[in-house]
Amino acid sequence: MDSNSVLNIFREITTIPRESGHEEKMTAYLQKFASDHNLQCKTDSIGNVLITKEAAPGKEDVPTLVLQSHQDMVCEKTASSAHNFDRDPIRYEIRDGWMVALETTLGADDGIGIAASLAILESDLPTGRLECLFTISEETGMDGAMAIEEGFFTGKTLINLDSEDEGQMFIGCAGGVGVLAEFDYERTNPAMGQACLRLRLHNTLGGHSGDDINKGRINTVQQMARFLYPRMDSFHLMLLAGGGKHNAIARETEAIVLVAKDNAQSFINEFNQFAQTVAAEYHTTDPDLKWEASETVCSEKPVADEAKIRLISALVAVEHGVLAMSQDIPDLVETSTNLASVRMNRPGVIEVCTSQRSSVDSAKEFIADKVEACFRLAGARTVRTDPYPGWAPNVNSHILSVCVDSYRRLFGKDPEVKAIHAGLECGLFLEKFHDLDMISFGPTLRGVHAPGEKLDLESNEKFTKHLIDVVTSFR
Template sequence: MESKQILDIFKEITRIPRESGSEEQITAWLLDWAAQRGLEAKRDAIGNVLIAKPASKGKENVPVLVLQAHQDMVCEKNEGVQHDWAKDPINYVIEDGWMIAHDTTLGADDGIGIAACLALLESDLPTGRLECIFTISEETGMDGAEAMASGFFTGKTLINLDSEDEGEMFIGCAGGVNTESVLEYGSVAAPKGAKALQIRISGGIGGHSGDDINKERVNTVQQMARFLYSCPVDFELASINGGGKHNAIARECAAVVFTSAPEALAKAFAAFGADLQAEYRLSDPSLAFESKECAAEGICIEHKAARALIAALCACPHGVYAMSQDIPGLVETSTNLAAVHTAAGKAVVLTSQRSSITSACNAIAAKTAAVFELAGATSRHFSPYPGWKPNVDSHILKVCVESYKRLFGCEPAVKAIHAGLECGLFLEKFPGLDMISFGPTLRGVHAPGEKLELASLERFVKHLEDVVTSFN
């Protein structure tokens, strides 16, 4: 199996729309792919796909191995970029040993996992029965894994191909939950003579709310709230909108305010921007600040509610909350202030919490809700998913570590991850399932600029091939 072959399959996948929740085209493509090769395949009601290959001659007694990737991808693009996620292929380039999409996400998370599975299914490598599972909507709540029937696959050992540091074997993951807080407010007319001013923070690096939460990157929603909370110039808030997906760190945020002193407010915002650029000069070197007068309907959020919203966004915890006491360097508990949107008398704030300890996850989710409750909002928690507790005595871990040492002459790192993997959900339905997760090196997943390191892909392919052929 060559890494070029996997890359070619992945390039084909980049042409197939597969935004979370709209996976119909990739699902159909996978089933068609299996049909063309005469492979056993099925799709369940929600859209999960299984494609299986029988054991090679002489390998009939080898236990079934399940390989798993997710069909969907996070669809993010830079502002101003034209890209229709329902039909446009992803634009990528190969640059300095990386495959990279500059203006959008690349979708190597987890398209490269799909490609690796298909290459294995297509190969004539000597293996036991392989069952490749492709779930849907992993990125928006793991709906596919959650809805999967407990008999969907038969194997008792699963390799998840959805982690992103080659040379690292993952044997545990965080659980999580999302929290939505809604503050209802009345609207009032803008003060007479006041001018509408739009202020905007952009150029944050953003990133994944699990993997990147410990990188101290700017959260533009929280920083906008910080400015508005301490703004020395009187204003009324008309709107505040920033962030996007629950699992992405907010890269942009804009607010529209009415003020009788637009120049003074713009000046204060510029001074704030200079402070912030200094604070985040290493983590977010492209932070930008802009204020301009704009045409806005003369309607504002009633003052008290606006003040409460701003204070809550400012006070809301964001970032690493606790480090693991068991595994050095592992973020144990974190929370992400993901997005705020105001419209039609409602401010909706989306946050997401993660922890390797379920009770700690519930505690940080409650703390976040409490902040918004103080502001008069009501909160709901949704899409919880369980964590996956490490098992250092795992058989597949032994197989993978021995293979890695044999191939590359060094030990892979064995780690747990501060992000959700579908493994936690599989464990609930397939008790005793022996699992591991690994993949090639990806950087900047879930944000425009996502990239795949080609040298790591080569090592990953060698390792995967060795593991599936030596597994017994």
């Protein structure tokens, strides 16, 4: 077996439709692969597949190793592409040492992980007992990993084959939770002689609330609240809306306020000045902030002042950004929180959405408590949403030392040992399989989740060599 065996299987996989939520054909392919190779195979009710291969002679005493990848792929194509992901094989070419998808995603995330597992299953490599796990719907919420049942696999050591940088070994990821706050409010009659102003902050970089939280980017929701807070007595609030997904940094926020007619122009001037100050503060990390302040027309009544004060105070007080860095892994964010959005879509209720992450579950609980406490002090109702566990890095892990020794032996240098401040399926496995020893690695991919996704073929050779060495030397 070599990297060509992996590539050949991957080529076959590129012909199989497998958008998240529609993995039936991929599942059937795996089941057929198992029966063609006389391997035990089981599928759970949600569609996770486990193919088992018994130990080679003389390897019966080696502990079972789990190789894990996900069946689904992100299906994105260029605007002009006529590609049909339900039917058409992925078209790609080999260019400058890369396998590049032409108009779509390639699906090397995580088709290459599947291919590597299958290549090992069909090889005659002298390995211990192997369990190859293929989960579903990783890309849309890790449904497969979340629903997996206790005992579905029995190995206590798991290699996740869903990482994107050859030469990097991942040994941890963040868990997450959300705090949703609801402020009740009434609308009241405004004083006479008011002007209605629309204020906007937008065009910032935003980004992912895990990967980008330490990059010093502007949170437009919090900055808008920062402008309004010291001026609480000089405006009525009509509308405050900003941010989007819970896992994105808020890139755009709008406020509509009523101010005394005489005061309108100076309020606009102050906003422009404020925005310039913010732009100056972030001139390196988020340099393209845009803002507008203009008169508009409003017909509704303003939010009662007591609710306005509670809301804006909370949006200024609540934490946003990095709370702690890892004590074991250099430059890894350990704990963070994202003030994601504020919405007034439902009558009488203002919703504020936040999300917290940490590789240390107890630290995740504490930051969620802090955020929740802040909103409760401000008289809001709160609920916790979608908790999922983290995977705390263990620098003394056995599989880590096996993988590092092997890499050193093969390539004469150390791999980088890292963790990420985002979710991986590994975190979810820990919920049901408490004493799992895990690691994640893979070949180099670029542009994943976007048309033109590509696989570095040389990195695939190194990855394959390394994986073969690890599965044969593991004990």
